[in-house]
Amino acid sequence: MNPWKLKESLLLLPALLLLCAFFLVPNLDVVRSSVFDPDFTTRNLERVLTAPVYFRVFLNTIQISLVVALLGAVIGYPVAYFINAQPRHIQFRLLLLVLIPLWMSILIRSYSWMMLLGRDGVVNALLIQLSVIESPLRLLYTSGAVYVAMLQILLPVQIIASYSAMTEIDMDLIRAARIAGARPSEALRRVFLPLSMDGTITGVVIVFMLSMGFFITPALIGGRRNLMLGNLVMQHVQQLNWGLAAAIAVFMLAATLAVVILIKWLGRGLTRLMV
Amino acid sequence: MAGVLAVLAVAASMQVLASDKVLNVVWSGGTAGEAERKVFVPEFEKKTGAKVEMKASELALLAQLESMVKVGDTHWDVAELAGGKLEIAAEKGLLEPLDYSLIDPENKLPDMARSKYGVVWGTYSTVLVQNTSKNPKGAVMKSWKDFWNVKAFPGPRSLRAWPQENLEYALLADDVPKADIYKVLATKEGVERALKKLGELKPYIPVWWENGAQSVQLLADGEVFYSTTFNGRVSKLVSDGIPAQIVWNGGALHLAYMGIPKGSKNVALAHEYIKLRVMRPDLGRDYLKYMPYPSFAPGLLDGLPKETIDSLPASPENSELQFVSNTQFWKDNIDRIQERWNEWMLE
Numbered sequence: 001m002n003p004w005k006l007k008e009s010l011l012l013l014p015a016l017l018l019l020c021a022f023f024l025v026p027n028l029d030v031v032r033s034s035v036f037d038p039d040f041t042t043r044n045l046e047r048v049l050t051a052p053v054y055f056r057v058f059l060n061t062i063q064i065s066l067v068v069a070l071l072g073a074v075i076g077y078p079v080a081y082f083i084n085a086q087p088r089h090i091q092f093r094l095l096l097l098v099l100i101p102l103w104m105s106i107l108i109r110s111y112s113w114m115m116l117l118g119r120d121g122v123v124n125a126l127l128i129q130l131s132v133i134e135s136p137l138r139l140l141y142t143s144g145a146v147y148v149a150m151l152q153i154l155l156p157v158q159i160i161a162s163y164s165a166m167t168e169i170d171m172d173l174i175r176a177a178r179i180a181g182a183r184p185s186e187a188l189r190r191v192f193l194p195l196s197m198d199g200t201i202t203g204v205v206i207v208f209m210l211s212m213g214f215f216i217t218p219a220l221i222g223g224r225r226n227l228m229l230g231n232l233v234m235q236h237v238q239q240l241n242w243g244l245a246a247a248i249a250v251f252m253l254a255a256t257l258a259v260v261i262l263i264k265w266l267g268r269g270l271t272r273l274m275v
Numbered sequence: 276m277a278g279v280l281a282v283l284a285v286a287a288s289m290q291v292l293a294s295d296k297v298l299n300v301v302w303s304g305g306t307a308g309e310a311e312r313k314v315f316v317p318e319f320e321k322k323t324g325a326k327v328e329m330k331a332s333e334l335a336l337l338a339q340l341e342s343m344v345k346v347g348d349t350h351w352d353v354a355e356l357a358g359g360k361l362e363i364a365a366e367k368g369l370l371e372p373l374d375y376s377l378i379d380p381e382n383k384l385p386d387m388a389r390s391k392y393g394v395v396w397g398t399y400s401t402v403l404v405q406n407t408s409k410n411p412k413g414a415v416m417k418s419w420k421d422f423w424n425v426k427a428f429p430g431p432r433s434l435r436a437w438p439q440e441n442l443e444y445a446l447l448a449d450d451v452p453k454a455d456i457y458k459v460l461a462t463k464e465g466v467e468r469a470l471k472k473l474g475e476l477k478p479y480i481p482v483w484w485e486n487g488a489q490s491v492q493l494l495a496d497g498e499v500f501y502s503t504t505f506n507g508r509v510s511k512l513v514s515d516g517i518p519a520q521i522v523w524n525g526g527a528l529h530l531a532y533m534g535i536p537k538g539s540k541n542v543a544l545a546h547e548y549i550k551l552r553v554m555r556p557d558l559g560r561d562y563l564k565y566m567p568y569p570s571f572a573p574g575l576l577d578g579l580p581k582e583t584i585d586s587l588p589a590s591p592e593n594s595e596l597q598f599v600s601n602t603q604f605w606k607d608n609i610d611r612i613q614e615r616w617n618e619w620m621l622e
Contacts, residue, residue, distance in 0.1 A: 053618040060621075119498045140498070141482040219485050224436070224477075224620045232617070237338050239609055240363055 027253070034250045037243030044247035054232070054248065061229045062255060064143075064218075065211035068150045069204045069263075075151070076158030077200055083159070084166040095163070102156040110217045113149040114140060117221070146222040153217065154210055158203040165199020166192075194274045201267035205260050212256050296325035298544050301354045304331030305488065307507065310565035314558055319551050325544055337363055340536055344369050349538035352545040356393055357531035359439070359602040359609075364534065365392040366606070371535040377546040379554060388553070388571040393532030396553050397568035400506045400588035400597060401440050402526035407518045409500035419448035419525045422501060423472070425479050430500035432476065433493050436483035438616040439605050440503070440527040442469035443598065447525045453598045460604070466612055470619050483620075494519060506588050507566050526597040528588055531568065563587070 034044055048054045083094045101109065116122045117139040124136040139145060169192060177187040215230030229252050236245035298319075302308050308331055316327045330351075333339070337360055343349045356364055364370050370392040375382075378394060388395040405416045409430055421428055422444075434441050443456050449472045451459050459465035482498065484490040490504040491512050506526075512519040533552065535545045551558065552570070559572040560579065569575055569587050576584055584590045588597070 051614055051618075053614055053621065056621055057617070118496055120496055138481060219436070220489075223481070224483055227617060227621060234334070235613060235617075237335055239613075240337050240341055240367055241610065244610075 030246045030249050030253075032246075033242050034246035041243075044243040045250070047244060048247045048251055054251075057227050057229055057232055058251070058255065060225075060227065061212060061252075062259060064146065064150070064214075064226075064228065065208050066259070067147060068154060068211045069208035071147070071151055072155055072158040072207045073162075073200055073204050076155055076203065077162050077196075079155075080159050080162035080166055080196075083163055095160075098156045098159050101152075106153055107216060109153055110149060110220045113145065113152070113221055117145050117148075140221055141223045143223065143226055146218050146226050149217050149221055150211060150214060154207045157210065158200075158207050161203025161206065162196060162200045165196045165202075168199075169195045190275055194271045197267060197271040197274070201264060204267070205263055208259065208263065209256055212252060296323070296544070297328055298325050298541055298548055299328045299330065299350055299352045300548070301330050301332045301336065301351050303355055303357070306511065307566055307568070310562055313565065314562045315548075315552055318555075318558060319548055322551070323544065323547060327548070336360065337367075337369070340364065340369050341367060344537050347538060349536050349540070351536045352539040352541045353533060353548055354536055355396070355531065355533050357399070357529065359605050361390070361393040361532040361534060362602050362606040365390075369537050371537055371539060371542055371545075373535065373549070374546060377543075378550045383573040384553070384571050387530065390532070393534040394549060394553055395530045395571055396533045396549075397531045397566075397570050398528060398587075398589040399531055399568045400523070400526040400528050400593075401435070401503050401600075402506050402509075402588075402597075403444075403522040404494065404502055404504050404509055404512070404519050405522065406494055406497075406500050407520050415520070416501065416522050417524060418522065419444050421522075423448045423476060425476070428501065430479075431481050431498065432479050433482050433484050433490065433499040433502035434473075434476075434480060435490070435503060436485055436620075438609075438612050440600060441473060442466065442612070443527060443600075444503075444525060445469040445472040447598075448472055453525075456598060457601050457604050460612075461608070466615060470615070474619075507568055510567065510586075523588075523593045523596045526588070526593075527600040528594060528597040529600045529602075 083091055119136045123139060127133045173191055174187050177191045213230050215228055215234055218226040218228050219231055229248060233245045233248050302311050312329060320327060372391055373394060403422055416428060442460055446456050446459055446469050487505050487508055490502050491508045493499045494502055494512060495517050506521060509519050509521055535542060539545055554572055556572045556574040559570050559575045567586050569589055
């Protein structure tokens with residue numbers, strides 16, 4: 001190897017060490033505690049595989065996370081596009097508006113949703129005032145509430161991811177497409193969209209992964225059926241049942257990786273179809 | 276120059292002395308923590324010259340404790356271990372054994388207040404609470420049977436989102452005598468029987484509460500009309516203008532323990548705090564002004580007005596109406612029952 005290249009890659013070393021110490025080692029430790037409890041055993045993994053409740057919660061979690069991630073892209077992409085189309089100084093202010101809620105604690109934002117969606121909450125009060133409904137609707141403690149709140153909490157992530165992909169696009173390419181005879185909508189669909197797709201898919205992946213680990217929001221504003229894997233892990237950790245908690249986490253990690261690879265693959269296919 | 280150095284050296288050594296005498300207490304937050312800070316902490320600081328650092332305990336209290344003990348760096352000295360935490364912590368070897376010759380040299384605490392790794396600092400109850408303004412005219416809930424009677428008492432209800440106590444309540448509503456609850460729950464059929472009874476209420480329970488603050492919030496917001504909660508939360512509801520009334524009948528009486536985390540660097544001082552916390556009737560009475568969680572301090576109830584005694588979970592009358600929550604049973608069976616419970620919740 002060229003000596004400069006070698007020296008250059010040494011620059012990665014601090015980051016690698018950091019990742020190794022604070023990401024790789026703890027993760028391996030989780031995997032270890034799922035099969036050593038304290039001696040080698042497959043008891044915990046078997047229990048997660050055989051007791052039907054885990055599988056149901058598993059599907060639940062993946063479903064919620066996928067819906068949130070996909071809706072996030074559908075809603076976040078146009079927002080990012082809008083911001084990107086504004087003059088520079090306005091872009092900065094709009095981005096700040098997107099970022100401010102991201103800096104607020106998830107707990108506070110979950111509680112805010114409780115105030116809005118409650119039986120005597122703002123939304124019901126407004127609807128009754130406007131005579132749209134007569135008695136309060138059940139909005140809180142439903143799956144719908146979980147989707148809305150998680151989406152609101154995670155949307156900024158998607159907007160930022162899509163936006164940063166869009167800022168990289170060379171607008172001359174769009175002009176070139178127009179000169180070559182593409183209608184504006186065609187230039188958007190066949191040039192701009194594919195070029196911003198990669199960042200958008202990355203946003204979908206991040207939102208999906210963050211959703212998989214949610215447990216406070218579904219516990220506070222969901223109904224009894226909105227149990228997520230994070231809630232189960234918490235239950236077992238509270239009982240100091242590390243083996244089983246780790247086993248759930250291992251399956252969670254595997255499922256997340258599998259779905260992430262699937263999303264990436266589908267995204268690439270989608271991009272190819274557009275061009 | 277030398278003078279400055281001397282001053283610095285003295286200041287530094289004072290720093291060491293002062294930091295030697297810090298007692299780290301992990302206690303529940305909210306009103307209970309406030310009351311602790313108002314009543315016991317100042318007295319202890321005055322008496323010993325030590326400083327008390329109070330930290331609100333979190334959901335993962337035991338997990339934090341276990342990792343501290345494992346790493347060998349325990350920076351807690353006294354911990355509140357209510358709701359079955361004592362049994363788990365003791366089994367995992369996370370606590371120092373208590374020296375009762377320091378805490379209760381004259382042997383005045385009742386046996387039920389003393390255990391090897393924990394001493395009872397208070398009794399509290401998980402009870403049914405009704406918002407009487409939502410009751411049908413003239414009706415008052417008196418038992419779990421009434422809670423289950425959605426015709427006589429229509430309206431949304433709430434229970435805690437876990438199996439503990441709820442299965443007991445269901446069995447009581449299903450005519451199981453108090454004395455037999457845990458015998459019935461020890462069998463698979465018993466758990467199914469309780470869940471079946473709870474199933475009758477499922478459509479009327481829009482929300483299962485996760486923590487004490489939420490349970491009273493639900494009642495205050497009108498989200499539900501009837502709910503279980505900790506008896507200590509009810510007076511706040513009443514002072515906020517909600518006509519909340521406790522149904523002691525069939526309530527779950529809990530013993531709340533405190534202990535010393537293994538590896539605490541202030542074991543002797545911790546014993547002193549515990550002694551002050553559980554043995555002083557004057558402070559105990561003071562505490563009752565803020566929280567209706569009485570200790571077993573000898574002579575605690577002497578001279579208290581009858582209405583105060585009636586508001587306590589362990590008053591002779593109230594304890595007669597309730598059952599004692601069997602935390603040992605739950606420690607031994609929680610795994611099996613929790614899984615079934617989760618499944619049932621998803622159905």
